[in-house]
Amino acid sequence: MATRVPIECPICHDVMHKGQQLEQHLYHDHEKRKLAKFVVTETMAMEAHEVSE
Numbered sequence: 001m002a003t004r005v006p007i008e009c010p011i012c013h014d015v016m017h018k019g020q021q022l023e024q025h026l027y028h029d030h031e032k033r034k035l036a037k038f039v040v041t042e043t044m045a046m047e048a049h050e051v052s053e
Helices: 022-029 032-052
Strands: none
Touching: none
């Protein structure tokens, strides 16, 4: 039987427990600035990767 890989928060790397939603974790446990910095960093990394291809 296949097992599911636990969902991990991309910011703090906490593993979401059964019944815990990533969206709620992000909303309640992380500041807006930290979320914004993460999105900007990921976007810049994707753009740099696209340019290098």
